[in-house]
Every structure is written in C-alpha cells, then in structure tokens.
Amino acid sequence: MRLLSGDARRAVFAPLDDGSGRSEAVVRRLGSAIAMGIIVDGEQLPSEAQLAALLNVSTVTLRDALSDLRARGLVATRRGRGGGSFVRVSEESLTELSLGRLQQIGSTELRELGDVRAAVGGAAARLSADRATASEIARLREILDRLQAAADAAQQRRIESRYYIDVAAAAQSVRLTTQEIELQAELGQLLWGTPRSASELVATIASHRRVVDAIEARDGVLARQLTEVHIGQVTAQLIDVHVGLTRRARQPGGRAAALLPYPPAASSVGS
Numbered sequence: 001m002r003l004l005s006g007d008a009r010r011a012v013f014a015p016l017d018d019g020s021g022r023s024e025a026v027v028r029r030l031g032s033a034i035a036m037g038i039i040v041d042g043e044q045l046p047s048e049a050q051l052a053a054l055l056n057v058s059t060v061t062l063r064d065a066l067s068d069l070r071a072r073g074l075v076a077t078r079r080g081r082g083g084g085s086f087v088r089v090s091e092e093s094l095t096e097l098s099l100g101r102l103q104q105i106g107s108t109e110l111r112e113l114g115d116v117r118a119a120v121g122g123a124a125a126r127l128s129a130d131r132a133t134a135s136e137i138a139r140l141r142e143i144l145d146r147l148q149a150a151a152d153a154a155q156q157r158r159i160e161s162r163y164y165i166d167v168a169a170a171a172q173s174v175r176l177t178t179q180e181i182e183l184q185a186e187l188g189q190l191l192w193g194t195p196r197s198a199s200e201l202v203a204t205i206a207s208h209r210r211v212v213d214a215i216e217a218r219d220g221v222l223a224r225q226l227t228e229v230h231i232g233q234v235t236a237q238l239i240d241v242h243v244g245l246t247r248r249a250r251q252p253g254g255r256a257a258a259l260l261p262y263p264p265a266a267s268s269v270g271s
Contacts, residue, residue: 026061027069030065034094102241103246133170153195207230
C-alpha cells in the first residue's frame, strides 16, 4: 500500500520533539526506520541540510548522528558526484542498537509506552471490527500467512509491524494509523534485538489470528481485549529483558557485556 508507505516515511522524517540528547534521538529514529524496512538497504538519505530541516535539528547534531550511524555500520557516505549518505542494513548493528536502547529506556518509560501502544492498538482493533472491508480483512490474513512463512527473524519483525499498521488502516482512521506507525517506529528498535522462540512465534501468530477472527465477526470488544492482553504480555516481557540487561551491565564487562544477545534460554519477546 503506497499510502501507508508514504505515511510511514512521513513519520520517520517528522520533526523530533524538543529535548536533550538530540543526536541520540536521530540515531534511534533512523535506526528504527532501517530495522522496520521503511528506509531500505542502499537507499540514499536526503542531503544533510534537508534531513536536518525535516527532523528540526541543527546540521551539527545531524552530522554527529550520521557519524554514529557510520561507526555502527548502518550508513555509508560517499563523496563527490553522485555521493551522499546511503543506508546499510546490518542485523548485528541493529541488534546492538536495540539492546543498548532497551537497557537505557527504563522500566517506567517501557510501561508507559506499552500503555499507549495498548490504547492505540486496542482502539484500532475495535474500530476495525466495525469498519474493515472484506478486502482489508483478507489482507490482514495474508500478512499473517507471510509472517508464518518468514524464516528470517528480521523479516518477521517487519511483517508484524505491518500487521499492526494495517489493523489501524482498516479502522479507517488516518490519526490512528499515523500513531501506530510512530509507535512501531519507536518499538521496532526495542524489539529487534530481543529473541523469540519458534513456539512463541506460533503463539503470537495464533493470537493475531484470533484478533482478525474477531474483526471479521464484528466483535469489537473481543478484538480490543485480545489486542490489549497480547500487548500487555509483550510489554511485561520487554521489561524483564530490560531488567536482565541492567543486571548484566553491572557485572564484569559492563556495558559491552550488556549488549551481547541473550542466550536461547533467556526470556523471549513477541510483538
């Protein structure tokens, strides 16, 4: 859907809120967009002046952010004619960025983010049960089929983000769709580095299918309830991972140890 793609890109390149840590905020915004596939491997970013204006940051702040992204291997800059800054997708770098952000964000902020996500996603599911067309419901089922068939964890995350965005689009609400895109852009970075077992993926897909069944049955109350419960579980698991990362950071090795991926037996997170 080109409209959603355009909305997603507008959310990525929208002005950042005022506050400190602007360079880090630019890194998080662009890193999330790369993780979600909104800006793709090899894509050229706008010029420094254009990108700084779009994000409402100074060119100095933007250059600091681009320098950080280059150091992480997520952006490459070429000089001369046809040059500029180009996206490079590195799963390892995105995982490190994800776990670093998840360690930094704090339990209270994670809980509040989960509350907002549940409110938006739940409202979108309820309204979709009233407003979704047959073709939109079919598209939701197709997205979940694609999620089930995807073998790559990164692709699974991207497809699942699209599921939430399309539920909001099926609610026929531009504002809800835009809010969901913004939430997925923020959450994309947090979820990227968190593992999920095969059985947990199966359970996640089954949960989403129950929501789509409720939408098709025009049961908005159930669609909302199922969505809110699932998001609440994911939020609780993210907080558990955050706590584990914080504890690991206090162990010998410090922050570097905290950025290593969790072993398979550790807590896993859905979406």
